[in-house]
Amino acid sequence: MDLGSKQCVPCEGGVQPFTAEQAKPYLAVVPGWSIDADGKSIARAFKFPDFKKALAFVNAIGALAEAEGHHPDLELGWGRVRVELSTHAIKGLSENDFILAYKINQLS
Numbered sequence: 001m002d003l004g005s006k007q008c009v010p011c012e013g014g015v016q017p018f019t020a021e022q023a024k025p026y027l028a029v030v031p032g033w034s035i036d037a038d039g040k041s042i043a044r045a046f047k048f049p050d051f052k053k054a055l056a057f058v059n060a061i062g063a064l065a066e067a068e069g070h071h072p073d074l075e076l077g078w079g080r081v082r083v084e085l086s087t088h089a090i091k092g093l094s095e096n097d098f099i100l101a102y103k104i105n106q107l108s
Contacts, residue, residue: 003102008070017092041086
């Protein structure tokens, strides 16, 4: 599965979110990410030596998210960034979430 060569596609709803079984092979390609208890989002925490590097990472994620047209929820603190991905239009996970997770991993 080559998520790095894919682009996020607009999702306006009308499709079913991934089941846990559908998400498993995608999760295997994005090390460090985990599915939340209700199966509707994936998240990962990143650590940095200081606030400046954490902020730079958030800015890089922001640029990537704009380019992909798919936007994560971000939590920034001193030396840490938590990223959560979900496809809000379908209230669950889609391939877009895993594409962006893969590309965020490449930034770290």
